[in-house]
Amino acid sequence: xxPIYNINIIIMKKKIRVRFAPSPxxxxxxGGLRTAFxxxxxxxxxxxxxxxxxxxxDIKRNKKLSIKYILKALKWSKIKYNKGYNRDKDIQYIQSKxxxxxxxxxxxxxxxxxxxxxxxxVKELNLYRKDKNFIYNFLTRNKFxxxxxxxxxxxxxxxxxxxxxxxxxxxxxxxIIYKDEIFGNIKINTKEIDDKIIFRSNKKPTYxxxxxxxxxxxxxxxxxxxxxxxxTTPIYIILYKYLNWKIPKFIHLPLLLNNKKGKISKRLxxxxxxxxxxxxxxxxxxxxxxxxxxxxxxxxxxxxxIGYDLIKYKILNIKKIIKLFxxxxxxKSDIKINxxxxxxxxxxxxxxxxxxxxxxxxxxxxxxxxxxxxVKKKIIYKIINLTKDRITLIxxxxxxxNYFFINPKKYSLPQNIIKYxxxxxxxxxxxxxxxxxxxxxxxxxxxxxxxxFINKIKNVNLLKxxxxxxxGELVGINLVDIISILYKINKFIIIxxxxxxxxxxxxxxxx
RNA sequence: GGCCCAUUAGUCUAUUGGUUAGGACGUCAGAUUUUCAUUCUGGAAAUAGGGGUUCGAUUCCCCUAUGGGCUACCA
Numbered sequence: 001x002x003p004i005y006n007i008n009i010i011i012m013k014k015k016i017r018v019r020f021a022p023s024p025x026x027x028x029x030x031g032g033l034r035t036a037f038x039x040x041x042x043x044x045x046x047x048x049x050x051x052x053x054x055x056x057x058d059i060k061r062n063k064k065l066s067i068k069y070i071l072k073a074l075k076w077s078k079i080k081y082n083k084g085y086n087r088d089k090d091i092q093y094i095q096s097k098x099x100x101x102x103x104x105x106x107x108x109x110x111x112x113x114x115x116x117x118x119x120x121x122v123k124e125l126n127l128y129r130k131d132k133n134f135i136y137n138f139l140t141r142n143k144f145x146x147x148x149x150x151x152x153x154x155x156x157x158x159x160x161x162x163x164x165x166x167x168x169x170x171x172x173x174x175x176i177i178y179k180d181e182i183f184g185n186i187k188i189n190t191k192e193i194d195d196k197i198i199f200r201s202n203k204k205p206t207y208x209x210x211x212x213x214x215x216x217x218x219x220x221x222x223x224x225x226x227x228x229x230x231x232t233t234p235i236y237i238i239l240y241k242y243l244n245w246k247i248p249k250f251i252h253l254p255l256l257l258n259n260k261k262g263k264i265s266k267r268l269x270x271x272x273x274x275x276x277x278x279x280x281x282x283x284x285x286x287x288x289x290x291x292x293x294x295x296x297x298x299x300x301x302x303x304x305x306i307g308y309d310l311i312k313y314k315i316l317n318i319k320k321i322i323k324l325f326x327x328x329x330x331x332k333s334d335i336k337i338n339x340x341x342x343x344x345x346x347x348x349x350x351x352x353x354x355x356x357x358x359x360x361x362x363x364x365x366x367x368x369x370x371x372x373x374x375v376k377k378k379i380i381y382k383i384i385n386l387t388k389d390r391i392t393l394i395x396x397x398x399x400x401x402n403y404f405f406i407n408p409k410k411y412s413l414p415q416n417i418i419k420y421x422x423x424x425x426x427x428x429x430x431x432x433x434x435x436x437x438x439x440x441x442x443x444x445x446x447x448x449x450x451x452x453f454i455n456k457i458k459n460v461n462l463l464k465x466x467x468x469x470x471x472g473e474l475v476g477i478n479l480v481d482i483i484s485i486l487y488k489i490n491k492f493i494i495i496x497x498x499x500x501x502x503x504x505x506x507x508x509x510x511x
Numbered sequence: 512g513g514c515c516c517a518u519u520a521g522u523c524u525a526u527u528g529g530u531u532a533g534g535a536c537g538u539c540a541g542a543u544u545u546u547c548a549u550u551c552u553g554g555a556a557a558u559a560g561g562g563g564u565u566c567g568a569u570u571c572c573c574c575u576a577u578g579g580g581c582u583a584c585c586a
Contacts, residue, residue, distance in 0.1 A: 023586045055586065122584070132512045135582085165584055183516065192514050192582085200584040207586050231515045231581045254517080255579070309524075311535040331517095331524080334579060338522045341536055390548045400548080454545090463545045474546040 016048030016221045019093075020081070021211065023055045024066030027284045028073045029275040030305075030337075031226065031256045037302040038253060038330075039224045040079045045325040051218060052081040053093035055211060058204045065283050067091070073277045076295055077302065078318060093218065095210050102205040105213050105243065106166060106198070114242040115198060116147035118167050119158045137195045138172040166199035168208065168239060176234035181251045183227075183332060188234050196235050212236050216245045224251045227334075251327060255334045256305065273339045292393030293342075294361065297349040301342050306330050310345055315352045347392040359384050362397050369398050370405045375489055383485060386477050400476070404485060407497055408472025411504055417468070420461045421508045431462050432469065432502050439494045447484040454480050469501035470494070 020036040022028055043050035052074075056063060071090055074081065084092035109115035125144075128134045142149060146167070150158070158164060174190045198209035215223065223236075230252050240247045277298060278289040288298050296317070303321050304310045307329030316324070350358050362384045363377075370380075387400045413421075421428050438453065439445075457463050467479050476482060486493045 021586090025586075058585085129583095132582085135513090186515070188515070194582080197584050202584075204584085206584070211586085226580090227516070228580050228586090252516090257579075304523080307524090309535090311523080333517050336522070338536075341523060344536060387548095457545085460545055467546060471546090476547065479545075 014221065016043065016046045017051065017219050018043050018048065018222050018224055019051040019053050019215065019218060019220050021053040021055045021214075021225075022070055023059065023207075024063045024070065025059055026062055026066055027276050027280070028066070028070045030277065030288075030302075031275075033073060033077055033079070033277060034256065034302050034305045035224065035226060035253060036074060036079050037077065037299075038251075038306045040081070041306070041322055041325050042222065042224060042251075042327065044322045048221070049082045050080075051084070051093065051220075052091055053214060053218070054091055054095060055207060056094065056096045057099075057206065057210050058200065058202070059096075062283075065281075069280050069283060072280060076278050076289065076298075078295065078299060093214060095205075095214065098210070098214070099203075099205065101217070102199075102210050102213055106205070106209065109168070109198075109242060110166065112242070113169065115166050115168050116195075117155065117159065117164045118144065118146040118195075118197075119150075119164050120144045120146075121163075135192070135194055136167070137170045137191070137193060139191060141195060163201050165197045165201050167195040168198050168235065170195050170235075170238060176237055178233060178237055178247075178250065180230065180233075181222075181249055181327060182254075182330060183230065183252060186230060186233070188231060190234070190238075193234060198239075208232075208235050208239070212239050215248060216240070216243070220248055222249045222251055224253065227252045227255050253306070253330060254332060257334050257336045273337050273342070292365075292395035293346050294349050294353070294358070294394065296353055296357070297346040300345050300349065304341070304345065305335060305337075310348075314348045315345070343392045350388055350391065358388065361394055362388060365394050366397055366401065369402075373405050375405065379485060379488055386481055386485075390477075403471045403476060403482070404489070407493070407500065408468075408470075410472065411468055411501070412473040413468060414474065417461060417464055418508070421465070421505060424461075425505075425509060428462070428465060428505060429502070431465070432498055432505065435466070436495055436498045436502070439491075439498070443491050445484075445487060447480065450484050450487065451480045454483070470497050 018039045020039045022032055022036075040050050042048075054067060054070075056067075083089070106115065110117075125136070128140075134140070136144070145158070147155060170190050170193050172190065175187055176190060177185060177187045179185055196208045197206055199205050233250060233252075237247055274286055274288050274291050274293075276284045276287040279285055279287045288301075289295070293301075297315075299318065299321070300308075300310055300316055303316055307326075308316065308321065308324065310316070313320070313324075359381060363380055366380055366384065383401050383404050384397065387397065390400045391397055442449070454463075454466075457466065463479070464474060467474060467476070467482075470479070470482060470486070483494060
């Protein structure tokens with residue numbers, strides 16, 4: 001038998017565990033959420049664990065709000081993480097509460113000379129940094145004040161002052177080669193890498209210390225994160241080798257770019273594509289939810305962004321997304337978000353998604369718009385069913401259904417219709433008068449009777465005029481449906497609108 | 512500047528050595544619909560450029576260009 005090497009077998013050897021580790025520096029945007037989603041689906045596919053960790057080693061501003069937002073956003077996007085053994089806590093791993101753990105490993109690193117003290121200030125180093133090629137590592141570390149250059153007494157003196165950082169000692173002139181599951185082999189020489197600061201002068205660890213340690217302690221098997229980490233991964237690997245730990249597998253995801261300027265969504269663009277999932281207080285006020293996206297459509301958008309062919313599948317539920325998951329589906333190049341494509345996904349959810357849920361959401365929205373008017377629930381649902389296939393976003397429902405609730409305030413007539421009115425003023429006037437009389441006479445009308453009445457009108461221009469008198473312009477669903485629904489809402493609406501239109505037509509009399 | 516990564520129509524992508532380079536959204540034209548939207552039919556539109564390797568390169572290698580990332584006591 002020839003062994004078949006594929007990812008499934010490699011993964012199945014032990015339970016896989018992945019993690020999403022956002023830094024609470026601001027609201028979680030679609031890029032971060034997409035990383036979380038990939039982690040989540042990956043874990044579910046292979047029946048593993050998906051953990052949440054907050055990477056907040058040295059963060060002050062917006063921290064609390066950001067964490068709240070992260071939890072809300074994950075919940076809204078239906079991304080569920082394992083809560084671990086303590087179910088009362090929302091989050092099991094918060095780095096700011098684990099500083100003592102990092103210090104333990106830090107001591108080990110220093111003892112074994114894998115890390116060392118350094119005393120140069122930022123100001124001093126900045127002078128060297130004027131040379132853009134400057135690097136603080138085996139090439140230059142002899143020039144500076146640190147454990148290697150100072151004698152024991154001097155080191156003690158500096159340590160007493162308590163102003164020091166701890167740097168990771170990067171090995172001399174060595175090629176670090178690692179395999180990324182998506183990008184393949186990555187090779188970086190250690191001469192390109194700084195002796196990274198892993199412990200700050202304010203006694204807090206940096207990402208380069210805390211994150212790898214946590215990943216090990218959390219038994220993470222696959223590091224799934226954005227591509228921006230591709231060239232800093234060697235630091236991670238060096239640290240793991242120093243600590244003699246098993247290096248996890250790496251899956252780096254291509255970045256999300258803005259539609260127009262090609263810059264990363266994290267930094268730019270608030271105009272065209274929404275980048276946040278939901279609104280939250282004043283923290284976020286332009287989101288997918290706010291702009292009328294369904295959360296299930298949003299999940300499909302996340303699926304699109306990790307390589308699913310949404311054109312083929314139209315709309316997918318979580319179960320199917322998990323079933324169809326293949327880590328290879330994502331491709332290497334960065335993704336430009338196309339807003340129209342996202343809208344299409346939302347529209348597909350309206351057309352092919354859960355009918356009850358779609359109708360309910362549209363009902364809630366419409367209800368909020370027509371608070372003043374007393375219209376029966378049943379009728380609103382009927383309106384929704386007749387109009388919803390014309391919209392792409394939830395908020396659009398008002399644009400295609402408003403004429404059921406408010407009388408036209410103005411009339412927009414195309415040129416040929418205006419000409420028709422002027423040339424056939426008497427015919428038009430008689431037509432409207434006849435209609436008024438008809439609807440006045442027949443206060444009880446079935447849909448069939450209305451249909452017969454409309455179908456008798458053979459003149460296209462008069463039909464168009466009829467529609468304009470009811471709707472205000474040449475848009476909307478089938479005229480028979482419009483009239484029969486308006487009739488159900490109130491028997492006198494049609495007559496009222498016809499009379500209004502008659503007054504308007506009067507302007508054309510003198511032409 | 513250095514290092515790392517990417518590059519198929521406007522956009523998302525299929526084709527991992529042999530295809531008339533396929534699909535979808537968008538766009539344009541026509542048909543249907545009493546209007547509009549839908550739907551249907553059809554059209555235009557791409558392997559960044561230049562060198563190799565090969566009988567043959569979108570696919571493998573090199574150079575250039577473009578875009579992005581990293582180059583912090585941010586993550």
